Amino acid sequence: MAEVHLRDVAKAFGPTQALDGVELRVEDGEFFCLLGPSGVGKTTLLRTIAGVERPDRGEVWIGGRDVTHLPPAERDVAMVFETYALYPHLTVWENLAYPLRERRVGPIDIKRRVERTAELLGITHTLGRPPQTLSGGEMQRVAVGRAIVREAQVYLFDEPLSHLDAQLREHMRAELKRLHREMGSTLIYATPDQLEAMTMPDRVAVLRAGSVAQCDPPLEVYLRPKRLFVARYVGEPPMNFLDADLDASGKVKTAAFACRTKARDMVAGACLVGVRPEDLTVAPTGRPTPPDAVSFAAEVYAVEMCGDYDLVTLTVGADHMTAIASDHSTRFATGQTVNVSFASERLYVIDPVTERVA
Amino acid sequence: MRDSEDTPPRLVKPRSAFARMFDRRLPAWLLAPTGVLLVGLFLFPLLWSLGLSFYRYSVLRARDPKLIWGGNYGSLLGDPDIWTRFGTTGAFVLGAVGLQFVLGFGLALLLHQEFRGRKVVLSLLLAPMMMAPVAVGAFFKFIYDPTFGVLGFFTQTLFGFEVSWLERPFPAMVAVILADTWMWSPFVMLLVLSGLLAVPKHLMEMAQIDRAGRWLTFRNVVLPQIKPLLMLAVLLRTMEAFKLFDTIWVMTQGGPGTATETLSVALYRLGFQYFKTGKASALAYLMLIVVIVLSNSYLRLAMRDVSAAHEEAS
Amino acid sequence: MMRSIRVRLLTALCLVGVAVTASAQDGVTLLMTGPDWGPVSLMTEISKDFTAYAEETLGYPVEIQVDPAPWGSYYERLAAALAAGTPTYDLFVSDSQWVGDFADSGHILQLNEHADADPELQAILDSIHPVLRGAYSAYPGGTENWWGFPQEADVQGFIVRADLFGHEGERAAFEAEYGHALPLTADDWNSVEWKQAQDYAEFFTRSQGEMLAGDELADDFYGLSLAYSKTYDYGTMAWLQLLYNWGGAIWDWDTRRVDGILNSPEAVASLEYHIDLLKYQPPGAANYDLDAVNNAVAQGLVAMACNWIAVAPPLFDPAVSKVADKLMVVVPPGHDGKRVYNLGGQPFVVGSKTQHVKEVLAYIKWWFQPEQQLRFARGGGLPATTTLIGSDEFKALSPWTRAFADAVPLQQDVWKHPAFFELLTAQQEEFHKAVTGSQTAKEALDNAARRQETILEDWGEYD
Known part of the structure; x- marks a missing residue:
């Protein structure tokens, strides 16, 4: 049993409130992701769980035990630091074996585990070398290896793939996912990369200014962001936002279009509407649009070709919107007037005061 | 464009x-x-x-x-007194550098902790280093003075006896070493402290998570980080101690007898009392050779780890 | 505009130049150096009057500018300046032992030629006490090669606590215990020998809490203080006082052999005795230099001390001495009917690079006018002219002049060999090892003799 439970955890560094009343429950065996831009408190949160940082307030429970005041050694956690934290004078082999030695694992077992881990991470060729002769990606893999080489109740990964190249990162994502399934331990993973946050974890907590903005499975976070911050942060390219007016019947009206929404429990008046670029359909004027879609005309401001899709920037009144056009048979030119449409249920209505998403 | x-x-x-x-x-x-x-x-x-x-x-x-070609070198190397001076110098260097190493290291570990008034203590500790060696010598001569000295007063009051520090060979050597140690331990401390401050915080935390004990953490995390600076401190102090003149000259003039007569004192006598300029130059070169040999072996020792690591890598 | 400023500047520069040249023709400055202590500053002070005298006799002012250096490093400073050739000293004070070195090295001017040409100068040489003339002016010793004139004559004196030696209770107690009386007058001291002096030292060495002259002692009190320091020649010079009286010598003055002389049985006995005297002296005495001995006296720590009379005057100054009104200076003890005293003092010599021989000689003649010599003696200086030393006026001048006058005829000088510093260092090192207990007196003198013979051999003395 190793669920991790944080109760109202707060931590300040001088005037900076790094953690501000974090409530979080990570289930046993869960692959859990902390998502947020840098400086939002992800690392502090991991360090608090690991015990290298003491919270100013609140409690940390691991496996049903209050560990708030226990030193790191007694928490049975393994951590991957973003800065690698490899012992510079020891070889990769020794670095991997070190956590095992401290736990009095037998030499044969050590050899087996170190070699298996190295193989898994593709760093077998580096085993005899000192860390400073490795590339950034290799060091990062060794750092991951140091954590997974031993069995721990909880694994804490702090941006473990940030220094890898795209290909290796993709490979490692898959490997980590599989690894987690094999080990079955709780894994808490901090990253600013939403692709990682979307693809790997069972659940993701989006952090904002030291507290949890939303904690849900990835798809839920994507489809149903609960806060403006989450809506804005999750999604690539980011969601488009437009100023709008909401009337009492739940109808919103922007400079470009008007449509009916389900936002009934919101106060009528000025509001913000959002729509994801991938939910927008761009077509040459005159093409028929689906009957239940909202559509409006816009002028093409710029077109960026991104391989399997084009990113089209549109001028809508005084604002810009981006849309993804994945139909390669149609090309758009700058200055061209186009017809833009989207399904009305894909429109998010946001209260500008509470920043809640309806 | x-x-x-x-x-x-x-x-x-x-x-x-x-x-x-x-x-x-x-x-x-x-x-x-x-x-x-x-x-x-x-x-x-x-x-x-x-x-x-x-x-x-x-x-x-x-x-x-x-x-006379090698005549000066020959007569120096054939002079048993010069060999005694080498011995005395070696004893001084070993004692002084060893003690400075231990004390400087200890002070650095203490001052690495956070406590109130740490900055004040730090700047006070650095004061001796800023003093002129002559002043330090004069200062310690007074401390050791059997009639007026503070040290004699303390040992007399606390233990009921006085040590005639500068009147017996061994205590005099200890006294000179202590004076130099008082002056230069802070230097070692400063270097070690800067090494300690450079130890990555994450490594220390990693060690904590790895359940490494204090000693193992020190040996595996701290020591490798500060080792180059330690070697540097020892190297610099050895070279300096080898040449030390002022403090000894003021405190003992090489006495009692010749108990603290180091090579620098012998060199001074040759050069500026006997005015044997050629022979003094020869002695200076002998000292230079010793210092070069010493510092090179230090450097080799210091480089060994690095090169060993590289060899393993290749 | 610019041009006129430039012209004015040039004119100003020329005027300064003319002024400088003019003043150089107008007067002469004699540059002199000496140790930084009383006798030299006294000479500096008195010599200010020479400027006016020179203007009268030479027709232009001659200024004496003195640039003193501390005693402890004076030799090194002086020798370095001589070796470098800058600054060029017209005159300088040389410790008597260095004269040989400086003469052989060509750094000082031999004066015979000038003395032969100038009866007045010869008369000055003749006026100096023969013992002092031999010590300060002649090199090699015993010849009539003249190299300098006495600046500060100096002998060792015994500085004693007249109040204690005169205290009725102490006198009675001493006589009861030792069967002879404590000396009272300078005449009494003229016949005191070390055997008795040791009794005095033992008698007056007392612990804290004991009584001394009717008062309870707050601190330990000691009978004697001598210099044993390794610094310069301090320890050796204090011991030579005993060596000579025991019948020893530093070397054979003719063959320059040391072995068998310096380590003769008499010499060994004198050194053993000298070291044994440490038991009557304050802690740390093995490192006592001249200042420390003086200090022990000034602090009222000792009953007797041996020191150069030249450094004694401050002891009579109440500002620095607790016992200023309780001291008298007498001659040091003799031994077995023998009375020989160790000579100190310094001549001043003429730098061989001087451009102002005429002015220097004029200055010497002025300095040895009886008037100047008396002023020097009155100020605490120790003069060297036979008439002045022998005069009753001088003997009564200061508390120390009587002892000085009594001791001068009995002086013996030390080496003036060019290898003086090497000989001395060998002597001092071995001596100090014996004093601080790392070897016996016999070993010390054997080693010193062996080392000194090596030095002299290296110098070509035995070729």
């Missing part, structure tokens, strides 16, 4: 031949003062004194220099 065709040709005055030549030689001109200083103040005296060491020559006396 730079579109060079559009901009009108710049109005540049055709430069004189002199100016162009000056430009080309500018680096040489800029280096010249340093070069002159280096040769004039360093290289020339060094070679000149090397030359002198092969002559029987006194700067004070009117006789012409006489070339």
Whole structure:
């Protein structure tokens, strides 16, 4: 049993409130992701769980035990630091074996585990070398290896793939996912990369200014962001936002279009509407649009070709919107007037005061 | 975007031949003062004194220099007193550097902790280092003075006896070592402290998570980080201690007897009391050779880890 | 505008130049150096009057500019300046032992030629006490090669606590215990020998809490203080006082052999005795230099001390001495009917590079006018002219002049060999090892003799 439970955890560094009343429950065996831009408190949160940082307030429970005041050694956690934290004078082999030695694992077992881990991470060729002769990606893999080489109740990964190249990162994502399934331990993973946050974890907590903005499975976070911050942060390219007016019947009206929404429990008046670029359909004027879609005309401001899709920037009144056009048979030119449409249920209505998403 | 065709040709005055030549030689001109200083103040005296060491020559006396080749070196190396001086110097260097190492290290570990008034303590500890060695010598001479000295007063009050520090060979050596240690331990501390401050925080935390004990953390995380600085501290202190003159001269003049008569004192006597300039130069070169050998073996020791690591890697 | 400023500047520069040249023709400055202590500053002070005298006799002012250096490093400073040739000293004070070195090295001017040409100068030489003339002016010793004139004559004196030696209770107690009386007058001291002096030292060495002259002692009190320091020649010079009286010598003055002389049985006995005297002295005495001995006296720590009379005057100054009104200076003890005293003092010599021989000689003649010599003696200086030393006026001048006058005829000088510093260092090192207990007196003198013979051999003395 190793669920991790944080109760109202707060931590300040001088005037900076790094953690501000974090409530979080990570289930046993869960692959859990902390998502947020840098400086939002992800690392502090991991360090608090690991015990290298003491919270100013609140409690940390691991496996049903209050560990708030226990030193790191007694928490049975393994951590991957973003800065690698490899012992510079020891070889990769020794670095991997070190956590095992401290736990009095037998030499044969050590050899087996170190070699298996190295193989898994593709760093077998580096085993005899000192860390400073490795590339950034290799060091990062060794750092991951140091954590997974031993069995721990909880694994804490702090941006473990940030220094890898795209290909290796993709490979490692898959490997980590599989690894987690094999080990079955709780894994808490901090990253600013939403692709990682979307693809790997069972659940993701989006952090904002030291507290949890939303904690849900990835798809839920994507489809149903609960806060403006989450809506804005999750999604690539980011969601488009437009100023709008909401009337009492739940109808919103922007400079470009008007449509009916389900936002009934919101106060009528000025509001913000959002729509994801991938939910927008761009077509040459005159093409028929689906009957239940909202559509409006816009002028093409710029077109960026991104391989399997084009990113089209549109001028809508005084604002810009981006849309993804994945139909390669149609090309758009700058200055061209186009017809833009989207399904009305894909429109998010946001209260500008509470920043809640309806 | 730079579109060079559009901009009108710049109005540049055709430069004189002199100016162009000056430009080309500018680096040489800029280096010249340093070069002159280096040769004039360093290289020339060094070679000149090397030359002198092969002559029987006194700067004070009117006789012409006489070339005797290795005569000075031979008579120095054949002089049992000089070997005794080497021994005395070695004992001093070992004692002083060893003690400074231990104390400096300890102080650094203490001052690495956070506590109230740490900065004040730190700056106070650095004060001895800023003092003139002559002043330190005079200062300690008073401390050890059996009639007026503070130390005698304390031992007398606390333990009921006094040590005649500067009157017996062993205590006198200890006294001189203590004076030098008082002055230079902070230096070792400073270097070690800067090493400690450079130990990555994450490594310490990693060790905590790895359940490494204090000693293992120290050995595996802290020591490798501060080792180069430790070696540097020991190297610098050894070279300095080997040459120490002022403090000893003021405190004991090499006494009692010749108990604290180090090579520098012997060199001073040769050079500035006997005015045997050639022989003094020879002794200075012998000392230089010893210092070079010592520092090279230190450096080799210090480099060993790094090169060993590289060898393993290749 | 610019031009006129430039012209004015040039004119000003020329005027300064003319002024400088003019003053150089107008007067002469004699540059002199000496140790930084009383006798030299006294000479400096008195010599200010020479400027006016020179203007009268030479027709232009001659200024004496003195540039002193501390005693402890004076030799090194002086020798370095002589070796470098700058600054060029017209005159300088040389410790008597260095004269040989400086003469052989060509750094000082031999004066015979000038003395032969100038009866007045010869008369000055003749006026100096023969013992002192031999010590300060002649090199090699015993010849009539003249190299300098006495600046500060100096002998060792015994500084004693007249109040204690005169205390009725102490006198009675001493006589009861030792069967002879404590000396009272200078005449009494003229016949005191070390055997008795040791009794005095033992008698007056007392612990804290005991009574001394009717008062309870707040601190330990000691009978004697001598210099044993390794610094310069301090320890050796204090011991030579005993060596000579025991019948020893530093070397054979003719053959320059040391072995068998310096380590003769008499010499060994004198050194053993000298070291044994440490038991009557304050802690740390093995490192006592001249200042420390003086200090022990000034602090009222000791009953007797041996020191150069030249450094004694401050002891009579109540500002620095607790016992200023309780001291008298007498001659040091003799031994077995023998009374020989160790000579100190310094001549001043003429730098061989001087451009002002005429002015220097004029200055010497002025300095040895009886008037100047008396002023010097009155100020605490120790003069060297036979008439002045022998005069009753001088003997009564200060508390120390009587002892000085009594001791001068009995002086013996030390080496003036060019290898003086090497000989001395060998002597001092071995001596100090014996004093601090790392070897016996016999070993010390054997080693010193062996080392000194090596030095002299290296110098070509035995070729």
